[in-house]
Structure formats: structure tokens, C-alpha cells
Amino acid sequence: GNSVTQMEGPVTLSEEAFLTINCTYTATGYPSLFWYVQYPGEGLQLLLKATKADDKGSNKGFEATYRKETTSFHLEKGSVQVSDSAVYFCAGGGGNKLTFGTGTQLKVEL
């Protein structure tokens, strides 16, 4: 079956630091890939997505590129802010076959 593996947290960064959260997937075929973000006490919100190899998803300064050769979809941001503190989930698949990673907590400090 499909699986998604992402780096464990928490990740603690200073404001304006560079962020990378690794995500790799195992799947039959080439699933769509997503990053969702969860702020404290809330549900998940779609951050970005990519539907095929070499696609780059981007939103709010975050970006991730669908790498078929390394089966990866790493999340990056050049300069994080305190307001980016949240839990980030990588997911792959679609509809009722969406598989989530375990989530990575990001803490950004002044």
C-alpha cells in the first residue's frame, strides 16, 4: 500500500531562518502530493499541492517540488516567521485513498 514518511519534529528555528521539512512517499503509480498545515486547535488546511512529476506547488512563500526520481516532496521556505508555527502534514494519493504522514511540528522563535 501507499505510505508517506516525513521527518520527525519538533523543528525549532529562529525567525527568518531557512526551512526544510523532508517528505518521501511510496506508492503504486504516481499519486498527487500535498502539504497540509494545522494551526493549534484547528483542522488541517491545504498549503500546496502537485499532481505530477516535476510540478512545483507554492503558496505563502512555501514551495515543494514533486521529484519522481527520489520519490520526494520536501517542503521549503526561505524565511520563516513566528506565524508559521504549526504542524505540517505531507500526504499522497487522492480522495478516500489519501495517506498522511505523521506530521512535523514547527516552532519559530524571535
Next chain:
Amino acid sequence: DGGITQSPKYLFRKEGQNVTLSCEQNLNHDAMYWYRQDPGQGLRLIYYSQIVNDFQKGDIAEGYSVSREKKESFPLTVTSAQKNPTAFYLCASSISSGQDFSGANVLTFGAGSRLTVL
């Protein structure tokens, strides 16, 4: 504004009691889902429904039940048979639940309901 409303936000239950979590959407989405979230774990699918009056078990359906009598509503009942019900429950919806991997089926989530068994 369109969205998904879950209620209650917090719920306490005594052992042996059934409880029902509400989920309502006004997005005109066909598919709806229930996930369970536990600390340090990803989301796990409990049940999903592709159309009214039809629903399917997900990966961890034991001890749960659902109904889909209206397109807008997909309530989840946590029964006394669920051995470890304390968790954060998330409802979601999408345009469809197709498995074509087209990426069209982006999930929209509610704010969640936190259930605690006393």
C-alpha cells in the same frame, strides 16, 4: 462563506456511553470523510461517503458508525465498543472521492472535535 462545521468542539464522555459528533458542509461536495488524529500519528480514516445513503469503512472503522441521510451532513457516532475513543476527530469533504489521482479531490477540513473519555 462555504465551509465545514463540526460540533461540539469539546466533548466529554463516560465509559459505556455512545456519543455523536456532528459534521455539516455547505460546499456542495459529494464526498465526506471522518479521520481520527492521535498525538504523534498521522490521520487515520474511519469512514467515508461518496454519495447520500452510501458509506464505506476506512482503516479503523471498528467501534464507530455513520449515516449519510443528507448531502450536507455526515454525523459520526463513537460507540461504547470503541476501546480507546479519546482523540481529536476531523471531518472533511471533497468534490468527489474518485481514485484517479488527478489531484482534483482536495480535502477541506472542519476545525475538529476533541473527545475525552472520563
